[in-house]
Amino acid sequence: MANGTTTADGTAPARMEREELVLNKRSYNWITERICGVIEEPQPFIWWLLFIPSALIATLVPIGLIILISTGVGVWGNNHPVGWGWAITNFVFWIGIGHAGTLISAILFLTRQKWRTSINRASEAMTLFAVMCAGIFPAVHVGRFWMVWFLAPVPNANGIWQNFKSALLWDVFAVSTYFTVSVIFWYLGLVPDLATIRDRATSKIKKFSYGLFALGWRGGNRHWNHYEMAYLLLAALSTPLVLSVHSIVSFDFATSTVPGWHTTIFPPYFVAGAIFGGFAMVLTLMIPVRRIYNLYDLITPKHIDNMAKIICFTGSIVGYAYLMELFIAWYGGNKYEIAAFRNRMFTGYYPWAYWCMMFCNVVAPQIFWFKWARHNIVVVMTVCMFVNIGMWFERFVIFVTSIAQDWMPGAWDKYHPTWVEQITFLGTFGFFLMMFMLFIRFFPVIAMSEVKGILPQSDPHYHEPNSDGAEPQPEEVKA
Amino acid sequence: MIYGYLCEFPSASALYSAAEKVRDAGFRKWDVHSPFPIHGMNEAMGVKRSILPWFVFFGGSTGTLTGFTLQYFTQVALYPTIVQAKPANIFTIPAFFPVIFELTILFSAFTSLFGCLALMGLPRLNHPLFTSKSFKKFSDDGFFLSLERRDEKFDREKTRAFLEEMGATNIELVEESDSA
Numbered sequence: 099m100a101n102g103t104t105t106a107d108g109t110a111p112a113r114m115e116r117e118e119l120v121l122n123k124r125s126y127n128w129i130t131e132r133i134c135g136v137i138e139e140p141q142p143f144i145w146w147l148l149f150i151p152s153a154l155i156a157t158l159v160p161i162g163l164i165i166l167i168s169t170g171v172g173v174w175g176n177n178h179p180v181g182w183g184w185a186i187t188n189f190v191f192w193i194g195i196g197h198a199g200t201l202i203s204a205i206l207f208l209t210r211q212k213w214r215t216s217i218n219r220a221s222e223a224m225t226l227f228a229v230m231c232a233g234i235f236p237a238v239h240v241g242r243f244w245m246v247w248f249l250a251p252v253p254n255a256n257g258i259w260q261n262f263k264s265a266l267l268w269d270v271f272a273v274s275t276y277f278t279v280s281v282i283f284w285y286l287g288l289v290p291d292l293a294t295i296r297d298r299a300t301s302k303i304k305k306f307s308y309g310l311f312a313l314g315w316r317g318g319n320r321h322w323n324h325y326e327m328a329y330l331l332l333a334a335l336s337t338p339l340v341l342s343v344h345s346i347v348s349f350d351f352a353t354s355t356v357p358g359w360h361t362t363i364f365p366p367y368f369v370a371g372a373i374f375g376g377f378a379m380v381l382t383l384m385i386p387v388r389r390i391y392n393l394y395d396l397i398t399p400k401h402i403d404n405m406a407k408i409i410c411f412t413g414s415i416v417g418y419a420y421l422m423e424l425f426i427a428w429y430g431g432n433k434y435e436i437a438a439f440r441n442r443m444f445t446g447y448y449p450w451a452y453w454c455m456m457f458c459n460v461v462a463p464q465i466f467w468f469k470w471a472r473h474n475i476v477v478v479m480t481v482c483m484f485v486n487i488g489m490w491f492e493r494f495v496i497f498v499t500s501i502a503q504d505w506m507p508g509a510w511d512k513y514h515p516t517w518v519e520q521i522t523f524l525g526t527f528g529f530f531l532m533m534f535m536l537f538i539r540f541f542p543v544i545a546m547s548e549v550k551g552i553l554p555q556s557d558p559h560y561h562e563p564n565s566d567g568a569e570p571q572p573e574e575v576k577a
Numbered sequence: 578m579i580y581g582y583l584c585e586f587p588s589a590s591a592l593y594s595a596a597e598k599v600r601d602a603g604f605r606k607w608d609v610h611s612p613f614p615i616h617g618m619n620e621a622m623g624v625k626r627s628i629l630p631w632f633v634f635f636g637g638s639t640g641t642l643t644g645f646t647l648q649y650f651t652q653v654a655l656y657p658t659i660v661q662a663k664p665a666n667i668f669t670i671p672a673f674f675p676v677i678f679e680l681t682i683l684f685s686a687f688t689s690l691f692g693c694l695a696l697m698g699l700p701r702l703n704h705p706l707f708t709s710k711s712f713k714k715f716s717d718d719g720f721f722l723s724l725e726r727r728d729e730k731f732d733r734e735k736t737r738a739f740l741e742e743m744g745a746t747n748i749e750l751v752e753e754s755d756s757a
Contacts, residue, residue: 126612126718251647259651261660268675275679279686286690294612294716313700316707317715318608318723319596319618321697326614327627328693332686339682346675550718551613558593558615 119213119552121395126550129396133542134298136391141539144390149535155528162522163238171241173518179501180513185239187493188523190347190368192232192530193273194489196280197340197369198376199225203283204336207329213404215548216396219291220387221380222284223541227533228379229277231526236269265349272346279339283332286325289315290547344368351496357438358500361426367419374412374459375489377405378482383534385479387543396544399473406472409485413463416492420460434505442499447512451495458488580705580753581606581725582736583712584745589615592720595743596621599722602739606725610706610715629692636688637681644677645670705753723751 120129166173176183199221206214237246249270253259260267293315296308315321345365352364381402388397427439442452462484465471472478503510515523537543554560586592589611596609600623609618619626649667652658657665663672694700706712706723715721722745724736733750740748 130612130717251651253651253656257656259656259658261658262648262652262676263660263663263669263672268679271676271679275683278683282686282690286693290612290716297713297716313694314702314704315699315716316608316704317610317612319611319615319622320608320624321699322611322614323619323624324627324629324693324696327629328689331630331633331689335682335685335689339679342675342678342682349675547613551616556589556613556615558590558617558621560588560590 117398117400119216119398119400120549121398124395124553126553129546129549130294130298132391132393132396133544133546134295136538136543137295137540138298142390145535145539149532152528152531152535156525156532157528158521158525159234159529160525162518162525163234165518166238166522167243171239173516175514175516175519177511177513179504179509179511180498182239182497182501183513184494184515184519184523185235186350186497187490188526189232189235190493190497191375191490192228192235192526193276193347194344194368194372194375194493195379196225196228196232196276196376197344197372198380199223199228200276200280200283200336200340201373201376202380203287204333204340207333208337211404212552213401215552216398216401216544217380217384217405218548219284219287219541219545220384220537220543221376222280222287223537224380224383224534225280225376226277226284227530227537228376229273229280230533231530233273233277234522234526236273265346265353268346269350272343276339276343279332279336283336286328286332287545287548288541289313289325290317291542291545293317294546295542341369344372351500356500356504357432357434358442358496360435361423363419363422363426367416370412370415370419371459371489371492374409374416374463375485377409377412378485378489381405381409381478381482382486385475385482387538391538391543393544396549402475402478403469403472406466406478406481409481410463410466413459413466413485417460420456438500438503441503442495446499447502448495448499451491451499455488455491455495458484459492462488578753579726579733580751581723581727581731582740582748583706583709583721583723583751584740584748585711585714586720586722586745589720591744592722593618593621595722595745598743599724602730604724604728604730606728606731608723610712610719610721610723612716612718627696629689629696632692633685633688636692637685640681640684641677643684644680645673647680648673648676705751708754709749709751711747711749 124132174183174185176185199218202214202221203218206218236249237243240246240248248254248260249267251260289312292308292312296305296312299305299308345368348364348368351359352361354360384397385402388394424439424443427435441447443449462481465477465481471481498513502513550556586595592609592611593615596618599607600621609615609622611618618624649670652669652673653665653667659665663669711719712721713719722740724731724740730736737748
């Protein structure tokens with residue numbers, strides 16, 4: 099049955115036509131040439147047009163941080179009661195973006211979604227860069243940066259250890275593990291493709307450097323055997339990891355008693371939101387890459403359609419969570435909770451942020467219920483931009499509005515970011531884009547070995563179409 | 578010194594059926610090289626399932642123990658830390674779960690990577706197969722089979738005839754430098 103043989107009564111099993119994941123029946127060599135070509139040929143003008151400005155904007159990060167560290171955390175707009183302002187908002191925003199990469203590489207791998215192969219490499223890279231951006235903020239927001247080693251599990255001068263019962267320390271472990279495991283997963287996936295570049299390299303430096311990182315890969319099946327097992331294990335490890343990371347991030351808030359934060363719905367709500375925002379960022383990056391490097395046969399409308407569906411689905415989960423928060427605030431009867439949500443929506447300092455979030459995250463993605471919208475690149479890009487903005491506002495709304503107006507009106511204060519915070523955040527976008535452009539320049543943007551593995555002719559039981567050019571019969575093709 | 582034979586097959590399915598024949602002929606020191614993992618090739622070659630999960634199980638367990646010991650000893654045994662009105666004893670273990678979990682994953686991931694490399698015998702800087710010019714195609718669209726001289730059944734003439742009979746092309750004798 100598995101080999102597409104006939105059923106007991108002798109008829110061919112009924113099956114639905116599957117959309118091809120690589121269009122125009124491309125050969126292995128075509129895939130190698132096209133993807134290695136991105137690295138080997140001179141970069142198009144638009145690459146420089148994106149790279150140089152983003153590298154310049156990235157310099158705002160060190161500038162902002164030098165001002166912060168040399169002067170003190172007072173250069174930020176944080177006040178009492180808003181001790182956590184943009185720093186935590188940006189941290190959660192960036193770490194959330196990373197989650198789509200791990201979802202695509204791990205969860206879609208375990209569920210055997212073959213379409214992931216065209217987008218997993220770039221989204222894993224995106225994960226790494228997003229987590230790097232995220233890591234900047236908690237490291238510097240401690241105020242006295244030279245004390246940042248207090249985060250690590252080492253006793254201080256008085257022999258006192260960190261408080262392992264604190265959600266903030268869990269966060270340190272979760273985020274650093276997430277980054278490390280993502281690097282391992284990404285690198286292991288790269289090894290066969292680095293070998294491809296090594297074998298095509300013409301210059302000695304290229305041959306040496308790619309060869310070094312390709313580890314002497316020979317594509318032997320005795321190696322693939324262990325390699326595939328390692329990949330499977332890493333996928334199985336990353337799946338609970340990715341769910342745990344954003345759950346633990348949400349514990350930073352959910353384990354407190356602040357109205358608007360003290361909610362049991364946070365872990366699943368944050369995870370869904372992270373995947374939602376991450377997929378929007380994957381599309382934001384991959385649609386231009388597909389166009390600039392002419393990868394239309396590899397990243398097909400089917401891929402964009404699938405990702406749009408996931409955005410629609412997770413966006414609806416996020417919308418449900420927003421409404422459930424409101425319902426529980428009312429149903430729970432806690433007047434502080436009710437007041438927190440009334441402030442958030444109508445009477446507080448930032449109701450505009452709440453409605454911006456509502457529109458961007460809940461209303462905008464609903465258009466993806468329609469097929470024409472999922473197949474229209476302009477619509478897809480527009481919605482993704484809304485989601486990118488909306489997910490940042492979601493974090494801002496949750497974190498800042500809840501503490502700006504918490505218990506006693508006498509303690510309330512409005513928070514506004516200073517220019518130092520603004521340039522630092524802007525700089526992280528430059529850094530993110532700069533790293534992504536460098537990734538495109540030096541690494542295969544699509545996992546060649548994985549895409550080759552899903553072609554129909556890669557099946558050992560595949561037979562060539564008949565000499566008259568007819569399509570292979572259904573019973574000869576394995577689903 | 579001869580390393581062995583290297584030959585090419587036109588497709589994944591041709592390589593698959595060749596692998597079945599080599600397996601049935603009783604060769605032991607041989608391998609197939611392909612640009613992607615071929616589904617079912619382990620059975621065709623008679624290669625056993627990877628034992629990597631065992632490594633990872635013990636690696637992960639080490640992580641679990643590390644997470645528990647790190648937190649129990651520092652919070653309860655060495656310096657009882659009472660914060661947030663939570664007592665410092667074994668019953669506070671639920672608060673230790675997140676770090677235990679993360680360290681389990683971290684240690685397992687490292688074991689997966691390094692265990693996999695150890696089982697593959699990589700990294701290595703060179704290999705006799707890389708002296709072959711045509712072998713470079715394995716990472717693009719070539720399907721290769723390599724048979725080592727060290728195999729007991731290896732015979733210069735007979736093995737070559739055997740490979741030819743299976744429809745292998747580009748059969749070449751790979752040299753091994755004497756220093757290796």
